[in-house]
Amino acid sequence: MLQSQLFTKTKKDAPKDEVSNNAQLLIRGGFINKEMAGVYSYLPLGLKVLNKIINIIRQEMNEIGGQEVLLGSLQDPTIWQKTDRWDDKKVGIWFKSKLNAGGEVGLANTHEEPMVVMLKQHINSYKDLPVYTYQFQNKFRNELRAKSGIMRTREFIMKDMYSFSKNQEDLDTFYEQVAVAYTKIFERCGIGAKTYKTFASGGIFSKFSHEFQTVSAAGEDTIYISKEKNIAINDEVYNDQVLNDLRLKKEDLEKVKAIEIGNIFKLGNRFSSALGLQYTDDKGERNDVIMGCYGIGPGRLMGTIVELLSQENKINWPKEVSPFDVHIIGLSLDNEEVTKLAQEKYKELTDKGIDVLFDDRLNISAGQKFADADLIGIPERIIIGKESL
């Protein structure tokens, strides 16, 4: 792409109402725009990064047998009433609205209910299991307070996967596969070294759930990490009993702030039972489908990458999530020979299928072009100027 055609501009100063490092840099670089508290738009550069992240996640989900779907944002109250999650006293983050035709709808804050209801149309026998569905879908959560730039917003994209298994053993096996896939995703996004699989509060069906927590001062959570074992414990379940269970010693753990970028959770039959998702086993008996759910917020992941890998005035995108593969910076483009050389290079790389951003802007000083390039953060850079001749 020609940079002269890119409608977004870089800024020297961030708006003063953004304090978080991720939003300041992303706004200055022209990746995102703030619409209101907790709502951000993704602009061309930001959308490219977001889609790179989404594609990494998609690849890893497909790798373990996931099938991508896309459910609706508008939710039918009746199915949520069946699981007792429609009442504002039970789930306090609903955005709800009225239908002109009469009745209410909600904006989805998660998708267990509609996913289960949909699958009732397709799962009847043990031969139909397991099924692993996932989607990238907007979630709406009426948080009392949005904060930390794109880290905690009221509207955000989530990758949510749901597993449907015959029994607990199959769920346990798949659960571990997801954990491995998550580890790969975070490594590919360049934050693997600082991301810990973290023991967090479970539910009635498992002692723990697991969160993937990335160590960062910008995080909201407090965790205790064990570098030797490469695991961590969330503050919410940090006690002697848990330490004992995990064979960890207090003195070996380090207390840190962290960003929750993913979580995995065993749901058992909590939803299948309430909504009637059963299958017939090989003995002809009806059983509840055993479920798990697995979330990652690609937007928050993008923010986390910025928090971890950027410096003042400079974002450093890992190769796999960079908005472009190569940034060609043309200097002294009033010189015909230089321009010709830069254009040839641009064409050569583009013809090879390399995604190039070519800074072809005229009358812009070298310093400004370099500063812009630093902010945009493409890891590979080719500089073409008079010296290149």
Added chain:
RNA sequence: CGGGGUAUGGCGCAGUUGGCUAGCGCGCCACGUUUGGGACGUGGAGGCCGCUGGUUCGAGUCCAGCUACCCCGACCA
């Protein structure tokens, strides 16, 4: 929702005890000189001073109400 703070061209800011034409930097437009680390000169454009009401001869400035945004907390399947 409790506490604290902010609101003045696109962005960052100044504006004194109320005073007449609201300034500065960046950015933007035109022309010229520049182009290996946010260049320079000259000339321009751009403002319901968050909103509503009040006090006053006169309000960006004082008063009241409201709204938005930020931070801390509570909250966060």
